[in-house]
Amino acid sequence: MGAPKQRWTPEEEAALKAGVAKHGPGKWRTILRDPEFSALLRLRSNVDLKDKWRNLSVTAGGYGSREKARMALKKGRRVPKVTAEPMDVDANDMDDDHNAIIDAKPLAMAVEPLQLESSSEKSVARLDDLILEAIKKLKEPSGSNKTAIAAYIEEQYWPPADFQRLLSTKLKALVSSEKLMKVNQKYRIAPSSPSLGGKSTKVYYSEEMNGENNVKQLTKPQVDAELEKMKGMTKEEAAAFAAKAVAEAEVAIAEAEEAARVAEAAETDAEAAKAFLETVTSTMKNRNAASMMLRAC
DNA sequence: TTAGGGTTACAG
């Protein structure tokens, strides 16, 4: 009587999706614990998250043989409580290229109707991470030069107009802040950088009990920025988010494999490393869904 | 705390 039904809003759905993409399936409590996520999901319980995720999975993951397209339809919203929903679902977005769903596993996340707003905004904020990840991914012993870094990022991700300028600026800034060290036209990760320190695998595996996710190592409160995007997604923001997510996942897997190999050789914490690898792989699977958002750019 | 099964409410 008091609470007829509390339908999920697109915002909540997006938050849930982002939470799963970050922490992985399960971990509902962890997702809910996240300060920024709880902002959108504070009215939901962990069980609600679980149920919603299940519904989503069934709705879009149940098909495979027979086509049962039924989602993406919005009926009259009659949310009795809060959940004021000013903006409705419009099909006037750029759904022009709806890619085929990548995998058949219970993921079920269609591209949310992105807000069509004025473009040309702050599309660069997390370039730092892209650079770091590019260098790490390239794995060049003596470091990578600007050309290689630019080639990697441009090939893998988005191509902004003045990307070259931005990259130069960013590289300079990173060197100044001692995050990178420049040696003969080449850039390397600074020694004090928390990347593959070659330490024990415990460092990586600490995410089991700890809610903090160490899959990625953000240098600034960029986590906040990511959440910001979820509230008002722009094309650039969404693309950047997707690109970053994929990059993080790839790097994370590389690191996990390396860590597992090291642990294997040392016969120490091998199981922990494997568990971590499994976790990262699982996360990656979830994140590959974000890659299709790249097409929307 | 989470996964799963079952129940209730609403829309077509």
Added chain:
DNA sequence: CTGTAACCCTAA
């Protein structure tokens, strides 16, 4: 009347 989505309860 049937299907779907949120809700609820319980075991692990």
